[in-house]
Amino acid sequence: MSTSVRVMIADTRKDGFDLLRIGAIRALVLWRGFPYVFQGAMLGVLLGLAALGWGQVPPAGVPDKLFAKSNLVTLLVWGLWWPGMVIATVLLGRAWCAICPLELVANVSERVGRTLGFRQRALPRRAASGFVALALFAAMQMLIPGGHLHRVPALTALVLSGLLLLAVATGLLYEHRAFCRGFCPASLLLGSYGRGGVLAIRPGPAETCRACAGKECVRADRRDRWTARSCPSLLNPARLQHNGDCLMCAECVKACSSDNMRLLLRRPFSGADARTARVPRVMTLFVMLVSGFVISELCSEWEAAKALFGWVPGYLTAALGAKTLGGWIEGIWTIVIVPVVLWTVLGGVVVLLGGARGLGDAWRRLALPLAVVVAAGHVSKGLAKTTSWIGFIPGALSDPAGSVRAAAISAKTIPSPPALVSLPVVGAVAVVLVAASVWLGTREARLADPDRLSARAVPVLLVGALFLAILTGWLRGG
Ligand code: SF4
Ligand code: SF4
Structure with a gap:
């Protein structure tokens, strides 16, 4: 040769x-x-x-x-x-x-x-x-x-x-x-x-x-x-x-x-x-924001987790007497408050373990490894949604507006199309995806910067564990 x-x-x-x-x-x-x-x-x-x-x-x-x-x-x-x-x-x-x-x-x-x-x-x-x-x-x-x-x-x-x-x-x-x-x-x-x-x-x-x-x-x-x-x-x-x-x-x-x-x-x-050890601020903010959204999406498939996630915005909406603003309060909770609280904890862990000089530095070092886990959560929700919605396609093609069919399904005069795959099966796939993403996210953290890897690996494990805990509800059928 x-x-x-x-x-x-x-x-x-x-x-x-x-x-x-x-x-x-x-x-x-x-x-x-x-x-x-x-x-x-x-x-x-x-x-x-x-x-x-x-x-x-x-x-x-x-x-x-x-x-x-x-x-x-x-x-x-x-x-x-x-x-x-x-x-x-x-x-x-x-x-x-x-x-x-x-x-x-x-x-x-x-x-x-x-x-x-x-x-x-x-x-x-x-x-x-x-x-x-x-x-x-x-x-x-x-x-x-x-x-x-x-x-x-x-x-x-x-x-x-x-x-x-x-x-x-x-x-x-x-x-x-x-x-x-x-x-x-x-x-x-x-x-x-x-x-x-x-x-x-x-x-x-x-x-x-x-x-x-x-x-x-x-x-x-x-x-x-x-x-x-x-x-x-x-x-x-x-x-x-x-x-x-x-x-x-x-x-x-x-x-x-x-x-x-x-x-x-x-x-x-x-x-x-x-790879870069510290990603730009805007990318960091994006991963923070989307992490809150993905947590809410994962919770939405399990009634108990959904109720828990929505308790604070629900309480605030009732306390303020602002029912019409309930959705917007939920939005701020999802993409601002939850991410800030979560990332303060995660960044605090990194700082305590000596992996960053301060919270902002820790967030920028965590963004890409955590993006891998967040993306796996997002994919899991995507699978759950697509497989449960796909059965509606033939009906929507014959009645694109969908009002009549939706009313008939709501009145139980016709059955709702079943999901292509049951939630527990999607949940099992999601567990594998999230577990793999924890390994890949840790690997990303190491490839980006091998120094003080454990400080950045712990938050990756914590977010992976949070996602897996929510997925236990999927395995039980929501
Ligand atoms: S954006 Fe298009 S042209 Fe530019 S590097 Fe990528 S493939 Fe090539
Ligand atoms: S999704 Fe479309 S518009 Fe957005 S960056 Fe890609 S090519 Fe451009």
């Missing part, structure tokens, strides 16, 4: 297998229509759902959760697409971004703005840091308990339309994929959950990139092309070391004249990726 072949095999073992070696995948990725055709199809679906949901509200006398499962818009958006995107991101990395219709809309409006002579500016620093995306994500999380966003098709249609308009506006006003880099409410979730995904765009041998004269993957004069562009996200593909910001659009693969970009299939949480 020649040395070069041995080196290639060693590289493959370390980084993963290059899927571009498979002819059909290579042809698809290099095709001029990729990913536009897929994005266009998804845009059609998004517009259709926004139009279908417009003005639809739950009928009186029917539980809104039942209506949400029966209505095609809420069923597809919140019962299938959103949990599906969370699951796909954890498994595959930011694969969703490659076919996302909002990127297409922002891409086209950016070109229209340029053609119309708009003076497009660089992304403002606040937006580039992710704070705007975080605020939009938090607003959507508040709209769930506060406005029942996930159960009201009209509100869902408004949010979809608002995102489309925001993509158009940011494309017109700013340059270089500004919507994805600074405004997309899902971007922090995709960037933190997708790091361990098994798919990754990565450069080949560094010597090839060093010797490259063309630098097509970063050249500014190639950025405005329709295909084989230099990276529209302003990354340097030749130095790509993690999945956090790469949208897997494959433009760099097409642009590279040395054929040195790869689409890797690799182990989850590849050891070849770069």
Whole structure:
């Protein structure tokens, strides 16, 4: 065996297998229509759902959760697409971004703005840091308990339309994929959950990139092309070391004249990726916020845990005599108070064990290891939701509005479609996922910074134990 072949095999073992070696995948990725055709199809679906949901509200006398499962818009958006995107991101990395219709809309409006002579500016620093995306994500999380966003098709249609308009506006006003880099409410979730995904765009041998004269993957004069562009996200593909910001659009693969970009299939949480011991503040805040949301979601499948989690906001709502504000109080409890209390305890443990200089430092060191466990909790809830909602699809396809079916199910004149898999079975899968995530999260903490590992491993174990305790209720059937 020649040395070069041995080196290639060693590289493959370390980084993963290059899927571009498979002819059909290579042809698809290099095709001029990729990913536009897929994005266009998804845009059609998004517009259709926004139009279908417009003005639809739950009928009186029917539980809104039942209506949400029966209505095609809420069923597809919140019962299938959103949990599906969370699951796909954890498994595959930011694969969703490659076919996302909002990127297409922002891409086209950016070109229209340029053609119309708009003076497009660089992304403002606040937006580039992710704070705007975080605020939009938090607003959507508040709209769930506060406005029942996930159960009201009209509100869902408004949010979809608002995102489309925001993509158009940011494309017109700013340059270089500004919507994805600074405004997309899902971007922090995709960037933190997708790091361990098994798919990754990565450069080949560094010597090839060093010797490259063309630098097509970063050249500014190639950025405005329709295909084989230099990276529209302003990354340097030749130095790509993690999945956090790469949208897997494959433009760099097409642009590279040395054929040195790869689409890797690799182990989850590849050891070849770069890690940072302290993540940016905005990513930390995101993981904190979403941890509260995931705890509430896990509790929602077990009546006793749900009652316990909701006791404080329920008490406050009653004490304030503010029944109409109950959902918003629950939202603040879920994404602000619970995370602050939980992370103060977790960060305090890290500080006491000498793993950080203060609470803020501890939080930033904990964010990525804990993101692994939180993502596993999120995936578990996604599985529970999708498997219990999926049986409603045939009915929703025959009656997209869903009012009549929901009323009939509510009146018990027709049976409710059974769950695809029982909650105890999903719970058993979730237990395995969470246990694996505790191991992976601890490994992430070690790879990011082997010093004082035990100080950061203890909070990972504590959150894993909390999730497992809630899952015992799932195993009993809720
Ligand atoms: S960052 Fe957001 S808008 Fe951009 S491709 Fe990903 S999901 Fe779509
Ligand atoms: S690095 Fe390549 S695949 Fe990733 S966003 Fe940039 S051009 Fe797209």
